[in-house]
Amino acid sequence: MKNEQTINNMMRTKLQRLRVPLGLISVVLFVFASDPSPRSLLAGIPIALLGALIRAWASGHLRKNKALATSGPYAYSRNPLYFGSFVMAVGCAVCGGRLLLGLWLVGFFLIVYWPVMQAEAEHIRKLFSPAYEQWAANVPMFFPRLTPYRGGAVQAFDLQQYLRHREYRASIGLAIVIGILALKAI
Numbered sequence: 001m002k003n004e005q006t007i008n009n010m011m012r013t014k015l016q017r018l019r020v021p022l023g024l025i026s027v028v029l030f031v032f033a034s035d036p037s038p039r040s041l042l043a044g045i046p047i048a049l050l051g052a053l054i055r056a057w058a059s060g061h062l063r064k065n066k067a068l069a070t071s072g073p074y075a076y077s078r079n080p081l082y083f084g085s086f087v088m089a090v091g092c093a094v095c096g097g098r099l100l101l102g103l104w105l106v107g108f109f110l111i112v113y114w115p116v117m118q119a120e121a122e123h124i125r126k127l128f129s130p131a132y133e134q135w136a137a138n139v140p141m142f143f144p145r146l147t148p149y150r151g152g153a154v155q156a157f158d159l160q161q162y163l164r165h166r167e168y169r170a171s172i173g174l175a176i177v178i179g180i181l182a183l184k185a186i
Contacts, residue, residue: 022112027092030105031177034096036185041095045178048091052171054084059167060157068128070135070152076144078135079117083142085109088174095181117141 054073058080061072073080089109093102121141125132131152139149162168 018112022108026105026108027173027177030092030096030101031180031184033101034098034181034184036095036097036181038185040097041178041182041185044091044094044096046091047094048088048174048178051084051087051089051091052174054087055081055170056084056162056167057157058084059165060159060162061155062161062165063155064165065127067155068124068131068135068152069155070131070139070149071154072157073144075139075148075150075152078121078139078141080144082113082117083144085113085170086142088170092174092177092181095178114142 058069058073061069061074062081063069073084077083086106086109089105090102093105096102096105121136125136134151135149138151139145
């Protein structure tokens, strides 16, 4: 049992390290295999932009390893950065114009990021227990709840945090993907 847990932890750690390179490879393959149309772009771009906005909002509330983020988007989901990425992936999948390719992209995201979210949850639990326990009992790990959690400290969005986390890179990457898909659609 303990060996199995150690192996699971090692796999999660490896996925945490590989998630960005795997994501980049996935995006390149997705863009190459996609078949966008003006209609698919019009449907998918707003969804992808919503995901980018969720990520930006979350980044401005996050103080990594210093404070438990429970306000802003963290009052709705324990992983709003990843949820925002998921929404971006769904938007890009719609833009891509191929259902099976979109399903692969969304499935790939969940396969890679679900273990990462679990590993991060263990880390945060160690740093901020018992506040984490109360928050985790009330806020879903991934898909947001409809009403905000009100049991934690409230912090306003901090543009400096957003910039410090270099979250703008996700928006730049999204703009590049959408630009390439738009060129393919022409």
